[in-house]
Amino acid sequence: MTHAPTSLTLHGYFRSSASYRVRIALNLKGLTYDNVEVSLIAGEQRSDAYLEQNAQGFVPMLVADGQTIIQSMAIIDWIDRACPEPRLIPEEAMPRAVALAQANVIACDIHPLNNLRVLKYLTKDLGLNEETKNRWYRHWIVEGFDALEAMAGEGSFLGGDAPGIADICLVPQIYNARRFEVDLAPYPRLSAIEAACMELEAFQRARPEAVKPG
Known part of the structure; x- marks a missing residue:
């Protein structure tokens, strides 16, 4: 079981569906996180600094205790395993x-x-x-x-x-x-x-x- 994170930073775009999903999941778990806006309109997701962390250049990206996780469904699965309650994905x-x-x-x-x-x-x-x-x-x-x-x-x-x-x-x-x-x-x-x-x-x-x- 992954230990509960002590530091979380969500890089996303306010109107991105995938970012919205992750915000809901974090909130349902009662987790505190820093929200960093990445403007898709301005193309900030294609900046060199962002691509160094996320080669795909998409949002959302979650940085958990210094480790980067991309793709919303993978992020939600990780959140559910790191903080099992309340359960978001059934175990059975x-x-x-x-x-x-x-x-x-x-x-x-x-x-x-x-x-x-x-x-x-x-x-x-x-x-x-x-x-x-x-x-x-x-x-x-x-x-x-x-x-x-x-x-x-x-x-x-x-x-x-x-x-x-x-x-x-x-x-x-x-x-x-x-x-x-x-x-x-x-x-x-x-x-x-x-x-x-x-x-x-x-x-x-x-x-x-x-x-x-x-």
Whole structure:
């Protein structure tokens, strides 16, 4: 078992879905961390100093007691092992598989296709206009949410009676869906789960508006 960290620094961008996930996880664990804003708009993630620590040049990046961890799902898994309570990823084989399947509908199938660098490529390199780009964005959210709505159980959260890794992924994705005017009416279970999450301080303090610079 990894020992609980004594020093944590999260390098992220306030509106990055992946950074948002990690902020929620840290808050749910009750961990104190320093938040360092890395402006994706200004390209700070491609600076030499940042790339020395994170060769991929993405956010988030967590520095824990001087050691660097990248990729949000790996970071959350590390947090869950370093500080086991409350549990975010079930230990038992089947509940773990269910939780990771739900989470990966977003982390593997929706988010990568709607990442900022992908959207920039669609407009800058492929010449898509803003309306077409937004149709692309909404399409992949709708496809993923259709599946996730059917996969949702009966509990207050995707993770059952307490929020888990799937809920941590869901809330930032619904935030993005609203930004791009996705109709959430077909997703009553997902909407109810998001509402339950947002009643918790850990989710409230992780919101982009709560950490936005200035």
